[in-house]
Amino acid sequence: MNFSDIKKEYDAVVVGGGINGAGVFHEAVQRGYRVLLVEAKDFAWGTSSRSSKMVHGGLRYLKQGKFLLTKSAVKERERLLKRYPGLVTPLKFVMPVFDHYGPSKASMQIGLSVYSLLAGEKQHKSYTKAEAIKKILGVRQQNLVSAVGFKDAQVDDARLVLRLIYEACLQGGAALNYTKAMGIERNQKGEVSALNIMDKASGALVEIKTKVVINATGAFAETLHPSPMKGFHIRPLRGSHLIFPGNLFSLDRVISFMHPKDLRPVFLFPWEGSAILGTTDVDHDQDMETDPFVTIKEADYLMDGLNYILPTIDISLNDCISSIAGVRPVLSKKKKAASRESREHVVWKDKGLITVTGGKLTTFRLLADDALKAAKSYLPGQLFDTPEQATQEGRQNKICQNISKSAQERLLGRYGHVGCQRIEQYDEKLFSPIEHTESLWVELCHGAEHENIHHLSDLLLRRVRIGLFLPQGGISLLDKIEAMCKPYLSWGSEKWNIEKKAYIKVWNKYYSPPQKNKEG
Template identity: 70%
Template sequence: MSDLYHLLMRLSDINKEYDIIIAGGGVTGAGIFYEAVQKGYRVLLLEAKDYAWGTSSRSSKMVHGGLRYLKQGKFLLTKTAVKERERLLKQYPGLVMPLKFIMPVFGHYGPSKASMKIGLSIYSFMAREKQHESFSRSEVIKKIPGIRQKNLISAVGFKDAQVDDARLVLRLIFEGCFLGGTALNYTKVIGIQRNRKGRLAAVSAMDEESLSSVEIKTKVLINATGASAEALHPFPMKKSHIRPLRGSHLIFPKSIFPLDRVISFIHPKDLRPVFLFPWEGSILLGTTDVDHDQDMKMEPFVTMKEADYLMEGLKHILPDFDLSLNDCISSIAGVRPVLSKKKKEASRESREHVVYKDKGLITVTGGKLTTFRRLANDALKAAKPYLPKPVSTNFKEKITAQPVDEISHQIPKGIEKRLSGRYGALGYEIIRQYDEELFCPIENTKSLWVEIPYAAEHENIGHLSDLLLRRVRVGLLLPKGGINLLDRIETLCRPYLSWDNKKWDKEKKAYIKLWKTCYGPPRKKEP
């Protein structure tokens, strides 16, 4: 059995007993999966839709210490996040990248320069190095052309980091499979069975495509299904529940307003932080923080009200900047699972995670992308009483692959770093397929054509949307979702996907409809 075999298994192929089963293939579930496999447990991850289908492909892409949580007195949360940010920067170069921020300070609203300096000094202390600086009014005007000058005093700059959130999830899952774990997408946990003592004994799972189901023995099910967690395991404390909050972003071409750093500003309407930032050759504007009142079973979308809110904030900070929704090329909306004990303003709800358990059924929810490893370890700690002694393992050499020298010297170092960051040791499988034509960018994005057939062959593509919205992100980064490229994409993928002409036609139509409904500019979604 090859090391890549575990990436392509289906429900009928798997073992019928595991130490741990994880429901949910977002960053929390992926983090638990990777950590559990490394500890030597027999682990199965089941995702009802596609890996990173939910919030973990629709976040603000930031790996940050949570500067705003200092204002709320969440010092431990901030300290933990800063420590995890530094760890991720070291562990995933080429995937988690350092990013500069600049935040203008105004005299009539928002935080003062003094309070920002105090907060950033604490931030730097937690990172064990100075990571902030100050800019004079004239420097700010030069760095941010078109910025509102009325009541502008100065600005502060600081450092955080950025990630392709979906690729982080995929790397955790596929490297976990490479090390011996098993993961299935489009496979849903539909029930649990308990023994006479009430302890978890088995899980029922169903293949969403064939509708076939199996029963799998396990003493531990970790529920990491995010905003849907209570469907599997209701929260045990009265007057507490998971509150789904939607965060939305608008995406613009970078050519409209080239940025080398994040512009962080306070929205004048509700004094919430909003960001304008570069990502993957585009510019993102976000995020909102509103109750998610759409159907939880459907893909979320950005409403016109949210779009107007974001554009209002941008117009305030850059009053002379000629940008409108007509320039928007796409949008994304994600739903955050926040544990709510009492009704507060959405932005004031705690982002800390919570773990609760019931005789082998462990649920973890809440938290931040940056601290996913802490969530994973807390979930595994809660599961420990039900687990056998793990197998002693040493995976370090197995996941450290070396490039083929005669091939890698032909590839620019930036591309090699990007591929190894996004795919880990498996990235060298792509490098070994070096082809000058395929190692070119897909139009004006940073994605390479070679990533398309690689994903089709190795990364469990169930639908065309999996490929274009999560394996590579061209569906978000190109006008009209890149539909002009679908024929070439079909040609590259046909050797690896067993789709006939009818299936390809169906997938193309479904992708175009989905993009227009949930990922296109908001003006196209509402009459």
């Protein structure tokens, strides 16, 4: 959809195209409302393409005694696994237990037993020291006592956002990226009456009449709605990841460990054939308008942790191929240690303006439900619950049958039934992987043709994620990518040249392995 095609009145406008905005949009459309979603940059540009990709119950909540929160997150994890097979996939964890620091074996056993109980089935396991050494290649053997294993799940976060948005669009919703919410209009009673939005490409402004604005702008929430909670403000906290070639570790599960310096949980996890190390938790004082980036200090912290846990694996920052950082919107009163701040979501109401921020990827639907309940008196008609759509598209539909089962599942998970019907129309030759990545050329072409691409970085960093996995962000492939995607984008040669240069600049500045000169 183009900016010029939008209607001038909606039941609700959702601001922010991250997981929370996408979740509210999806839920609201399913409940029969006329809804517009606007995103100032690209869909999933914010934190929702920069998470650790875990769909999890949150063991840390359990440690804080928040059983209900953990229970609902575990339930959401199970729901997402069933609803989006091929996109949300099971993931195993293993955590070494030492006798000189970190949680004891007994405390881990208790925590994981409760976790399993909440999931309704045993999902954890205990390993002897010898088994731990086998499961965690290169693990520190000094003071190693044993290990524990448990199950959670993993998702391509940006693709989940995109799937929710496109699914809602198929059901009548309207969504625009590169469209910024500028300001809210109110009537004499102070109630929301309209939202002004701007097309970033042309600068055109339009007033959209609506009684409900859902502000799901994450770390930007206070720009539309200053915190109504006295003394509490959004504290942007950055979490950073380093990405390595997968063959350096041959991971088949997440290695979860406590950083020896501050006992924060750190993960080394497999994703799309690569290995990702993260995260940090530091105050984010970089420009909020540009992509966040990983500092050398954070990279050193992560490498110190990894080298401590896997001392016999010869790995250094020189092996890193790319990096990615995200910003947590945490509501904070006093500055506690960053990792002790609450991650729970909040909902603020102000006469038709509903703000939702915080929380986690996993529980986006619970947040969406809270947001719609808060908006209820300003929405037309009766708010009704939608029964969960039982379709499991991945299992039901025989699609793209001449490719491997895993590639089939990948496509169905990421694009759903309708997306796959479109994908099937492309030339067979495009169903091959892009270099050593798990992404297929056909995904790139489909993204270019159907997925609202404004910039090359939208395509290479969020529609497919090859910018994170290829050496130098895939710079050597850019001419080939141009040749493959040219038929599907209305870009002339000049626009392609501008976009290629812009992509290289963005990748070097924000996604390349951390270097001192980026911070200057």
